[in-house]
Amino acid sequence: MRVIDELGYRPRAAARELSAGHALTIGLVVTDLSNPFFARLADRIVWEARSHGVQVVLMTTQEDPHLEADSLDTLLDRSVSGVIATPTGGNIEKWRRLRDLGVNVVFIDRAIEELEDVDVVSIENFDSGQRSTEHLISLGHTRIGLITGPLTTSTGSARLNGYRAAHRNASLPVDPTLIRDVPFRGDAGGDAVGSLLAMRQPPTALIVANTAQVQSSVRRLVQMGTDIPDQLSLIVFDDNPWTELTSPPLSVIRQPLDMLAVHAIELVLGRMHGKLPDGARRIEVKADYLPRNSCAPVTAPVAR
C-alpha cells in the first residue's frame, strides 16, 4: 500500500475490463446537446453517474436511426454495462439484442411500444397534455393549437391523447386541423406556427408540446409580432432557462430533469448489481404546470 502510494500506481481500466468482461461505463445516447432539455439531462446523468464511480460515454443520434445503430455497435464493443437513451424509434431488433446480451437498457423521456420489456423513465405525458389543455379551456379557449413531435413517438401520441381527453371532458370538439405533428429536426415548429396563424379561423391558444419545437416556434411568434397573451395564449413544454426571459415570461410544463436522471441512473446501476427484480419498470414522474404570463382569457367570445 505504501508503495502504491509512492509510485502513484493506478489500475488500468482496459485490463480490468478485459478480465471482468464488462466496463464500469454506461453509454448515454441522446439526439443532440443543442437542445437544452437533453443538455441538462446529460448534465444530471453525468453527475449522478460520477457519484457512483461510473463514466459516461456520450453519443448523439440527430434522431437518425443509422447513427443510432452505429452508436449501439460502438457501445457494445466497449462492453458498457448499461445504456441510457432517448431512442429514435428505429433499430427495434438491435435494442432487443443489446438487452439480450446483458446490457442494461433504460429509455428516458420516450418509450418504444414494441419493446415492452425495457425500463422506461418519463414524465406523465398524457397527464401533462391533458392538464395544459384543461388550463387553456378553463380560460375560455375553444380553439387550441397543438404542435407535437411525430405521433409515432410515445411522447407525441400520449400528449395528444391528453389534449383529446381534455376536450372530451369539456364536451368540446377537436378540430384536427389545429393539430400539427411535425418532425423533431429543422424549423418544423416555426412552419407549423406560421400555418396555424394563417388559418381563416386561427387558434386563440397554442401548446408547443415538444422541447425540440419550442425554440423555432417561439422565434417565429416573435418574428411575426404576435401579441402574447392577448392575441394568443401560449404554453410550452419544458422550462428552459430562457423561458422566463422573454416578454411575457412563458407559462411552461416543467419536466423534473433531476428525477428523470436519478431514476434512470438508479435503474441502470440497480440492474448492474442485480438488486432489482426482473420485469421492466415504467417510471412516470409528474411534470408541473408553471404558470407565468403567457396565458390569458379569450378576449372576445368566439362566434360560432
Next chain:
Amino acid sequence: MRVIDELGYRPRAAARELSAGHALTIGLVVTDLSNPFFARLADRIVWEARSHGVQVVLMTTQEDPHLEADSLDTLLDRSVSGVIATPTGGNIEKWRRLRDLGVNVVFIDRAIEELEDVDVVSIENFDSGQRSTEHLISLGHTRIGLITGPLTTSTGSARLNGYRAAHRNASLPVDPTLIRDVPFRGDAGGDAVGSLLAMRQPPTALIVANTAQVQSSVRRLVQMGTDIPDQLSLIVFDDNPWTELTSPPLSVIRQPLDMLAVHAIELVLGRMHGKLPDGARRIEVKADYLPRNSCAPVTAPVAR
C-alpha cells in the same frame, strides 16, 4: 471474413486498448452542460470526434479543481489518447504530468498561463472585449459596466484588457468601480447587475463578458424592469439560442463554436497521429459582433 460476417463478430475494445496501450477515446472535461455554450461545444465535439471514429468520455467539473483532478485521474486510468478541456485554473502539476505521460491535451475557450506548452483554441478575447467596448463608446457611452469572470482566467483578463484599450484609445478614463469580476457559479452575475444599477452614477451601458453570467444578469435586468436599450445598452458574450427571443433581442458577441470544436479535434487527433510539429499551438478565432436591438446612443449627455 465470411465467418466474421456470419457471426457478427466485433473486436473487443478493452482487449485492443490493453494491447495497444492506449484507447481510441478522448476525454471532454467541461464545467457543466447546463451552460448552453458548453452544451453546444460538447455537441460539436462529440460530432466531430465521431466522424473520426473516436469516442468521447464526458466529465464535468463545476469549476471545482478537486472534481477536475478526479476527472483527470479517471481519464488517465482509461488511457485516453487525448483530452479537450476548459480548465478550472488549478491542477497545474496534474495537467503537466498528463501531458508528459503522452496524453494530448487541448484547452478550449481558456488557457492557463503557467502551461505555455499546451495547445489552446479560443476566440480573440482581447479583440472581442475591445470591439464591444468601442461600439458602445461610439454610441456616446462613457460609463460602461463590465461583468466578467475571475481575472485569474485568461478570458477574464484578456477581455478586460480589451475593454481598457478601447477606453485608452478614446482617451476615456476607466472607472474601476464599473468592473465586476465575479465567480462563474451561482447568481454572481445578477448580484453584480444589482449593485451596478444601484450606484449613485450608474453605467449607461453594460457588457456581460462571460457566458456563465449572462443568464443570471439578464434575469435580474428583467426582474428590475430595466428599460433596454433606453436606460441601459447591453452586449452579452455568446449567442445563445434565446438571445434573440428576449425583447429587445440582444446584441451579442458570437463565438464560432464550430470552429472551436473543429480546431480542437484536429489538434488532438493530429497529435495522436503525430502529424503535427512539436511546440504548442495557440489558435485564436475571431468572434463576431452581432448587433441586434439592445444598444442605443446615450439619451442624455452625462454631466461631468
Next chain:
DNA sequence: TTGTAAGCGTTATCAA
C-alpha cells in the same frame, strides 16, 4: 495468510 498461474481478446513479432 501469501504466492502462483491461468485467462480475458487483441496486436505484434518472429519463424516457417
Next chain:
DNA sequence: TTGATAACGCTTACAA
C-alpha cells in the same frame, strides 16, 4: 504470405 507465440495488466481460483 501464413501461422504460432508472447505480451498488454488485471482478476480470480487454487496451492502452498
